[in-house]
Amino acid sequence: MTTRLTQRDIARLAKVSQTTVSLVLNNRTAASARIPAETRDRVLKVIRETGYVADPLARRLLQQRNQIFGVFTYEPVFPSASADFYHPFLNGIEESAEELGCDLLLFTSAPVTDGRRLVFHDNNRLRIADGSLLLGRRIPAEELSRLVAEKYPFVSVGRRDDPDLPEADNPAGRRGDGPRRARATVPYVGADYVTATATVTARAFALGHERVAFVGPGEGAESSADRLRGFRQIAPRGLHLGPVDPSRQSSAASGAEDVGGADDGRAAPALGGREPTDVLAELLGQGVTAVFVEDLADAASLAEAATARGLTVPDDLSLVALGDASRPVAGDAEYSGFHIPRKEMGRQAVGLLEAILSGEERETQQLLSCELVEGSTLAAPKGL
Amino acid sequence: MTTRLTQRDIARLAKVSQTTVSLVLNNRTAASARIPAETRDRVLKVIRETGYVADPLARRLLQQRNQIFGVFTYEPVFPSASADFYHPFLNGIEESAEELGCDLLLFTSAPVTDGRRLVFHDNNRLRIADGSLLLGRRIPAEELSRLVAEKYPFVSVGRRDDPDLPEADNPAGRRGDGPRRARATVPYVGADYVTATATVTARAFALGHERVAFVGPGEGAESSADRLRGFRQIAPRGLHLGPVDPSRQSSAASGAEDVGGADDGRAAPALGGREPTDVLAELLGQGVTAVFVEDLADAASLAEAATARGLTVPDDLSLVALGDASRPVAGDAEYSGFHIPRKEMGRQAVGLLEAILSGEERETQQLLSCELVEGSTLAAPKGL
DNA sequence: GGTTGCTGCTAATTCGTATTACTAGGTCGA
């Protein structure tokens, strides 16, 4: 087994000291260490010939940068189920990393339990990367607060609520070095679901809809809560059909007719575990004419159920998709609603991380606007 | 900045040496160092109270491996065009890496020129990883031979021809440690296209087809060549419709009617740049009743063209897909032919890399069999 | 001719952990 090449090997081959190799490698031109071109070239030649690169672990041990960005996904990335949804984020991340000349480290070593990964397990390798991007529908508050507390450089893809920082964290007496204020907030690049949802909801009212409903958890993950919030801004008394979960009956906005709604921290199952036909029946029973669905895939299920029942979309029922499909969906109807700027979120997240790493002062919480989609599933209700 | 808690801190608090902390932590019960229960408990208590965990970087520094597998893709991974095709490979890779507790490093830093990446550019970072997996339709021979020459541990996903190894490789005197022979061949986990293609071709003849054609480059990438080879085993005189490329008219098997066929190293464009209707016309003109298409997406185009022309598949024309679609394809017909065991290839490639890294003796070239698909596009020709 | 200053390097130290080698102090046996 060929052992890893070290700076000492390079040094031997170039007939210099290990120190010199390091100096050349890091382009150190400080007064104390000027290397003449001849020596420098000799060293660089050997490096090129051998393909030597510094051991990332040794570098990180000394707090150096590695040009490696970590990507931590709270669910595995590549299974085809979630693939279509994750992909655009990663596409943006990949593109942007490429422009910056960075490699991406996927933390596949984090053990998966109950379908989720956790950053903090006994042997987490976050520090190999210069900083990391976090992806996932829902990220436990403990994880976020610990990341912030440890001052680990990271950016969340997707808005996250600020965890309450337990300030009584390190009784052993923090060995402070400098007056640098702690970032009190979670850095993220998210999508402005509130505005987008409010906009499309307003549009439905403008078209004449009076009885509207929101279908989806509406709480748990920030992305869900934000959408419900946008919906409520315009339709405070609109119906909310959450997932089936008797454990936590929520009663959100006063006077609003919330029916269930909870989230155990994992991705919500399709339509919260109900049959599309049942959901449809309930909606129709309540006289609803326009439905706002968190997940486009659920909208598709409802459309199918409606068609099966002899109804026409959007004449008999308008369907609005508050985002993209989280799982593959048949048919090629264009749903009214909006798209999540996933690729752009990925790109900007990388940019923000880079800014943080290079100490640049910048707003660390960003919301991108969603792209509204005219589509063909929202129209004036039949009666008009 | 609260600096990380170290073993020295624990040692100080427990009034022992750092060595003792390490011994306790790792449960070292070797004769040379037995720690009495009292001391052990004292140390463990401090560890519990402080929530100390060992820095994984420092641990790994002492071992030879970093638990990082590189993933080098000759085209960017995430763009949606190639996504559907790459995905299953990566799915298998991710799963397997997870089981081994390894992280995956995507070499996004390799600059993309002409839509491709190259491993060997002036500042390649391959050696950050313990070893790497290579993915791509076509991998230049120079790259492979250099990887082999440098004894870099890697596994190709997909069969590769052995490049002619220039044995005058390492004049600097190889630092051999042991009499271990150099691997003379490119390690890979591939799919057995030859057998699979031969099998489905034979099936077509068994059904009564006499005039058959192969559509696709048939050379360039190993995967293309293998399929054509399998086809030729059964149908030595079958028609071959390659891509339009006047630069290299190949005349492969003697007596065979090869019509063009070349590959500039990039993924072949759909149907080699021809119009599906033109290709269809040529096939029909030659009296072909069964067509074997390298790319399922091309088969779909042909099916569409056939339908447009009023023909029925498979009654008027049988279509066989020699693998999966390299780009998204509309419609949900199940094509006769076979599937590439992509996920399994990914899994096995990781396993093979791990075996190589741990010095295990094992066959370094593997071919997995393809899964035959009965499908609905291959049937006896009309006349029968 | 002795000090200063510059050039071109290198020795030594650091990061946090694991391992190896060793030591101080005691017991036992002959």
Place this chain on the structure above:
DNA sequence: TCGACCTAGTAATACGAATTAGCAGCAACC
């Protein structure tokens, strides 16, 4: 009373790269 042997630990070192301090050789200058 000496050596062998055990116990309970610790000092020293290694891993690979970066940094700090410093050294040898030479030139310039008063």
